[in-house]
Each structure stands twice: as C-alpha cells, then as structure tokens.
Amino acid sequence: MKKKILIAPLNWGLGHATRCIPIINALLQHNFIPIIASDGAALALLRKEFPKLQTIELPTYDIRYSTKGYFLKLKLFLNAPRIIKAIKSEHKMTEQIVKTHQIDGIISDNRFGAFHKSVPSIFITHQIKVLSGNTTWLSTKLHEKYIMKFNECWVPDTSASTNLTGKMGHVNQSKLTVKYIGPLSRFQKTSASMQYDVMVLLSGPEPQRTILEKKLLLEFKSFSGKVLFVKGIIEPEEKIITIGNLTIYNFMTSELLEKSLNASQLIVARPGYTTLMDLAKLGKKAFFIPTPGQFEQIYLAKRMSEKKLAPSCHQEDFTLEKLLDTSYYNGLNTIEYQADFGKLFQLFERE
Template identity: 55%
Template sequence: MKTIRKNILIAPLNWGLGHATRCIPLVHELEKNNFTPIIASDGAALALLKKEFPHLMHLELPSYHIEYSTKAKNLKWELLKNSPKTISAIISEKKIVKEWCTKLGLCGIISDNRLGVYNINVPSVIITHQLRVLSGRTTWISSKIHHYFIKKFTECWVPDYGGNFNFSGKLGHLKDSKLNIQYIGTLSRLEKLSLPIQYDLMVLLSGPEPQRTFLEEKLLKELKNYEQKVIFIKGIIEQEQKKEVLDTVTIYNFMTSKELEIVMNQSDKILCRSGYTTIMDLIKLRKKAFFIPTPGQFEQEYLAKKMKQSGILPYAKQDSFNIEMLKEVEMYKGFPTISKPIHWKNLFNLFESE
C-alpha cells in the first residue's frame, strides 16, 4: 500500500538568516517522517532555502519591511515607523495562508516568527525563543503584543531547554504563562565532525543591512595585519558563489549548510554576531567564539552579556572591537557538551490526521 505524503508549510521570517537556517533541520526531519515540506518566505531567507532545497515547492510571502537605521540608537523608532507595513504584511499573509490550506491540502503549518502564518482549521506551530521581546523601556508592551499572536497558534516551540539549564535566559522563559509552550531542545543544521584545523579564525557575518556591511568593512581592515589563516563568510546570498583571497584571508560571499559545516569544524575559533541561531550552532559544534552583537539589537546584546557572565565566551561592541581582543577567547570555557536529542516523532504527532 502506497504511503500518502502530507504537506507541511514551513515559513521563516526574513530578518537576517537565522530564522531560515534553523528551519533547515526541520525540513530534513519532516522528509524523514514522510511529510512533504512546502517553503514560504521572502527575500534572502527564501533565496537561501531555495538553494538548500531546490527539489521542494517554494512560495513567496509579503515582506515585513524590517529596516535598520544607520544609527543603532534609532533602531527601535525605525521599527516603529515601519510597523504599519509590518501589520499589513501579517494581515496579507494570513489571507494567503488560508487560501493555501485548501489549495495545497496542508495538514500542518510551522512558522518561525511569522505572526500571520497560521490557520484555525490546521495545526499551527510558531517557533520562537522570544517569549520576552526586549525593547528597552517598552519590553512589556512588545512582549504583550507577541503573546497576543503566539496564542493564535496551536503550539509554541521554543528551541531551548526548560528549567535552570538553558541558553536563552529571560528571552525564552517566563515565570508564569498561559501559552502552550514546548521546549524542544537546541536546533541546529550542523553536525560535529572530526576534521583537522585548517583555519585559526572563521569570520561569519549575518544580519540585516546596513550593520552587516559596517562590520564587514571594519573586520577586513582589522584583519590586514592578522598573520594566521582566516576564512571570511560575508553572509550575502547571491546567484553564484564567489571566492576571493587577500593575503591570509579567504573570502566567500556565502556557503551552503554542508560547506559551512565543514569549514566551521575546521576552524579553531569563530568571530560572529550573537544571534540565537548562531549560539545553537556553536553549541552543536562545541566551538569557542567571540561575539560582536548587532548595535541596537537588544536581544543580541543581552545574549552576548549572558554568555560572558556565564564564562562561556567574550564579546565587544562593534565600535570598540579590535583584533587583539581575540586573545580573550582562550580565557573562557566555551559551551558545554549537550547530548539531549530532539524527539521529532513526538513533535510531529500534532500533524497526524485523525
């Protein structure tokens, strides 16, 4: 008897690449469990997933119009200014998803922080580590708004552990909550490999513009006098992969997951943003790192401070960083070894038809 494959919509937010990359292991596991993933997003997130999964259906959703100010202190007000466009996109994607539920025969929906990607007639999951949305003095209202949308979903999957042993801290843990939260464990597309070290340093850039470019320009200047071997990934998704060699620095515009997995395993230490997806990748690979949080992004600043206070790794603000600071990495213990697997079959039971 032929097994019927069931369609699951997977829709990551297009804000940096973290939301898209942490959906990659989800797609693989869904396929292993006889589901057919259908990918929906916009911009760089959609472009990346098209490269990773060319054999799957890809659909476009409206952009949230998330823009960064050139000055970090103006970030919150820039997001507030664009909020009418974001709300419009959320309303539009909700209507689009309703049509797709019928047209594509969806038996489940997994949204990574896309607030309108759900349907009351289809089991719908939101993946987020931001149960508390940090925004300075307005944290209480930004968190309340987020909870309003999370409640629309059947379940909320937090890629972390419950209790005192966790990595998201106050972002992903609430003292009292009526949300249907499932702590699923750390989520990474990468695997630990036994490979010899080829690079002293890997620079891994990501995140929205213009801050990504500001950091790229700063680090390339800093690395001019760095004598060790460096591999530098810009985090720019383009049609073709480009490679450039400047003295001891090998530069790529982007890499696929498999390529990244190899070079990260081959690198002694990683210099990168303090995004939560990056933290999960570092945990999986047990790599030492140095963080430079995106200026003005409260979440990344909080996570960088949390990792430093825990003695895991150091960080510096973008404006004050210099290459000599990398020596601090050896003074920190790095991430602990985690051996708790994600119970995918149990999670996917939500999508099994009655």
C-alpha cells in the same frame, strides 16, 4: 496520502531559515511533504538547500536596521504600520495556500500571519519574553497576543537550568502552550584538523551587516593568521576571493559551512540565537559582536560572557587585540538533546 506541511521562516538575517533546515529534514524522514514559504535571502537559501521541494514566496516584512543602534527601536516603531500590513497580507495568502495546496499543518518561525484557524499551526520562537529595554513588557504582551493564534509555541531550547535562551525563553507564567524542543542545528561535530585561525561568520539585516563587514575586513588585513571570511550574502553563484591571508566567500551551503566551522579555531560572529545553537552544538570558541541596538543580542552576548563561555564587545570598539580575551573563556558548551520529532509531529496526524 502523505500530509503536506507548510514551513514558513521569517526573512530577518538567515537564522530563522537555517534553524528550519533540521525541521524540514525531520518532516521528510517522518513521511511528510514540506512546502517552503518565505521571501528574500531566507527563501533563496532554502531553495539552494532543498532544490527538489516546492517553494512559495510570501510578502516581505522588509525589516531594516538603522545605521545608528540607538535609533533602532524608533525605526521599528515607525515601520510598524507597514509590518502589520505585511502580516495581514501574509495571513490572507496563507489562507489561500492552505486551500489551493491542501495543507495539513503549518510551522511558522516568527511569521505572525502564517497560521490557519482550521489547520494545526505551530509558532517557533526563542523569545517568550521579547527584550526591548523599558518597553519589554509591551513587546512581550504584543508578541504573546500574536502567538495565541497558533495551537502550540515551540521553543528551540531546553526547559532545564542548563539552557541557551535564559530569561528570554523561560518565564514563570504564560498563556501559551509551550513546548521545549531542544536547540536546533543543521551541523554535526567532527574531529577535523584546524585549517583556519579565525572564521568570520556574518549575517543579519542591513545596513548593520555591511557596516560590520567593512570594519572586520579592514581589521583582519593586518592579521598574521589564516582567516576564513563568510559575508552571509545569498547570491545565485558562490564567489571566492583570496586577499593575502583572507579567504572570502559570499555564502556557503550547509555542507561546506559545517566543515569550515569544525576546521576553525575561533569564530567571530553576531550572537544571534541560531549562531549560538550552532556553535554550542560544535563546542566552539567564539568572540561576539552584538548588532547595535538589538537588545536580544546584547543580552545573549552578556550572558555568554558572564558564564565565561565567550567574550564580546561593542561593534565600534572591536580591534584584533580584543581576540586575545578568548584565552580566558571556555568556549560554548554542547547541550546534548535529541528532539522527539515523531511526538511533536503528532499534532498534524489528528483528523
């Protein structure tokens, strides 16, 4: 009998869902039956990627950002009781799913309630240290408390000095059973001819995704080169609009996105960790615009700049002239790492 594995990514932008795609493919290759559980855009995206797999809708955390970045931490704090309630509902539902679907293992990407005490449960995160300014110690401690309920913590990065997460994914002491599984990306690098001067790749929670979309559409209207603009809005049908030099998509499936990224000279995007993994895999030049108030993205953008890999700027400061800075940066480096999923999945083979 094939073993059933529940794979549950958080619906916070599209990164958690997209980095689960190579894991789902690996589960299929190793003769497991993946069952996908999520909500919102993350679930919609994975349903498009894997139309034949069974999916289940989980309670939503409904995480939204503030319009002003400096209010983000306050807004998350005020929303904490509602998020905790969603986590409890999620855990109760996970226990029911394990029973009714005879689940043999769980892989949760940042869904705190998606675990079961009688079933091998894995938590995926790139943040063992959760950056939140002067409350980093507290957010890290709370994060660790939740992850301790899982059997293993998988970090999609290397344990070597050449890594992508920096201090977020590497700490000197941790009570967690941590395994570094290498960067995860659904893409492959190809030697495509360049079709676009710039590709804008958006995602992330509202309202900041929309705020950046409006700003960049306005800026790129006066750009002389060819621009591919992907809004990152998952809708029932793919929509394509052409306005002058701009070709605008609401979303792209993995196959088209891979081709488009390979065929683009420069990528403008949020420095979300999944985006970093994808661009590193493809060895792309990039310009990053961190989400206002999100300490993780601000740290990653600064780290990429300090390593002379990619420049960045604050959202309100972006102009087309800023893109000229990319000529002084090397672009993201490909980290060669082959995840040993056969060995990682051995946890699920135990009786």
